[in-house]
Amino acid sequence: MYDVGMAARKPGKKIHAQQDVPRRVTLKFLAEYLQLSTTTVSVVLSDSPLAMTIAQKTKERIWAAVEKFQYRPNMFAQYLHSKRTFSVAVLVPDIGDEYSSSLISGIERRLSEAGYKYIVASHRGAPKEIETSPETLMDRAVEGMIFINTPLQKRLPIPVVAVSDITTAPGVSRIVIDNDRAIWLGLSHLKQLGHKRIAFFKGPDHNGDTEMRWKAVLENSEKFGLEVERELTVQLGTYPEVNESTVSHHGYAAAMTLLKRTRSFTALMAFNDGSAIGAIRAFQDAGLSVPNAVSVIGIDDVPLGEFIYPRLTTVRQPLEQMGQLAASTLLDRINGMTVLEETKVLPELIVRESTAPQRYR
């Protein structure tokens, strides 16, 4: 393979570039081909202020050569000066789950508009991964990071935004659903339908929405004159132990647990759609019709929700939009703007078929 380097034998001694084009064309090659200095070529390519002083004719020759050789600057060499990589990292528990991938979809949309690429790293809950991956990502010189439902302990030297936040480090911008509003929407819907004895699923401990959402359950129940009974609440993923990993499995198991305790509830406010769908199946298996015997409401609005039987009533969490917001916020911080420490996103009630007026039983 022809090596460009060989063309420059002695400084000052111009040698016409050979016909052979190296595997990847470099600035130096272009300059030699054009009988110009790399400086000149670099200046016009990057359109720096100095480019004003270059003859129009020269510029045109340069651009023609760029076109001819399909020259593309080497980002890694550029980085050495600019320290910019136009890439960020996204940390998620598991890229395979619906929640993460919907958010990432939104993140990507916004990022690609800005010419950024992203690296995603799933830690699958492994503490070691969570601990070390910020480092290995910093090695790739990402300009910022987005933590999705992932704890960050120490402050990073780059901008960080968290979605479904469980970070404890300072200086993190947060994008969160307005959980109070979400619960309020669900509860007021159930209340309007006449439900009094409502069961609740509390989220798993490692989830960033669990605490806020549970607090909202307590507060809003009080507001609505509803009682949150211990007997009617079960936390996902704690009891009983299930090996299966999806939230739906946890929802199924949680519903079964509930049924073993009592059947005195007429509605269930689940933690999310996955657990709601699992619970619906459990109720059906136990011979309880949904929504006739028990109404079920989820949170999220997963795509399949409108195809299950009965179609799922839920509180929509605009994940795509939250992803976009996270990306926008991160880009703003990267560009040195000051941003809100926390941005709340509004949920929306989607009434379908899994909720119905309470019938006396």
Next chain:
Amino acid sequence: MYDVGMAARKPGKKIHAQQDVPRRVTLKFLAEYLQLSTTTVSVVLSDSPLAMTIAQKTKERIWAAVEKFQYRPNMFAQYLHSKRTFSVAVLVPDIGDEYSSSLISGIERRLSEAGYKYIVASHRGAPKEIETSPETLMDRAVEGMIFINTPLQKRLPIPVVAVSDITTAPGVSRIVIDNDRAIWLGLSHLKQLGHKRIAFFKGPDHNGDTEMRWKAVLENSEKFGLEVERELTVQLGTYPEVNESTVSHHGYAAAMTLLKRTRSFTALMAFNDGSAIGAIRAFQDAGLSVPNAVSVIGIDDVPLGEFIYPRLTTVRQPLEQMGQLAASTLLDRINGMTVLEETKVLPELIVRESTAPQRYR
């Protein structure tokens, strides 16, 4: 901020490194601190053959300093020599859909074992994106690419692996489900249950499995003495036009189309789980019980399949495993090994509740 560069005033004139540590420690800084040359430090850090010749004592001093200053080599500077980035790119139609994200989950697992990171780019079907993103990804110096259900026209100068292949370029390694076997499994199951008039969903045109799967339908039907009637087949995404994007919507619409034509079928072999779930809902809405009036079988085995009503009978496509295989194959090619041009993965029949023996109607 203290600038390390200032420490080296004149070559040869050693100056003790200051107490101040620069933002990010460099090799040069370390070397000055240790009163060694960068060569020496570099050699022991990379544990090159030459490292044998370095005094143990010196090595220890170096490692201690690395620890003390938390030195991490700059990958971008390293790249300039090694031309290696330990990163690959993954192209998908949409990272938000279940199919893509499950595959990526497998890809990531294998990649991270090998210390690789990946960039994902969703083109959302936009021809312009599909055309240009290989270029922009090459700019990031990825060492290979994985195309998921995405067309690649021209040969790339780096290794490429395709999953659900629709590439036309040469030199691509393919990972595919054994579609013939998948259809065979589904059809033999239905046949055993006594079904004779079976409806089919054909996949959308832009999907890599559509052709092979349809061919398999034709061939296996013949083998089983089943007839594939025009009236009983509808292609997803073609008719009628639906604006909604998910396959489930397409499945719902396709099923409705089918019902408008005839009700003379007793089973449906869908193109995948998404369309199967949409179809089940359509049948239910039309007053047809599944599986009593019509049996439905999907392909994929999505997580929610076992929670819908009725639980979905399906042919499992091991997406995680296929992702891992894709990554392994790509890594092998990157490392210069020769790999199979095509690897077929075996599907598996999962019998649940959406299929039942045919009852005479």
Next chain:
DNA sequence: TTGAAAGCGCTACCAA
């Protein structure tokens, strides 16, 4: 209007 030279952080060749 253009070019020489230094330097970004690291590796590698050749000396000492």
Next chain:
DNA sequence: TTGGTAGCGCTTTCAA
């Protein structure tokens, strides 16, 4: 057992 020096591909003074 260790160091000087050149160079990877590019940008950026400073000079001409």
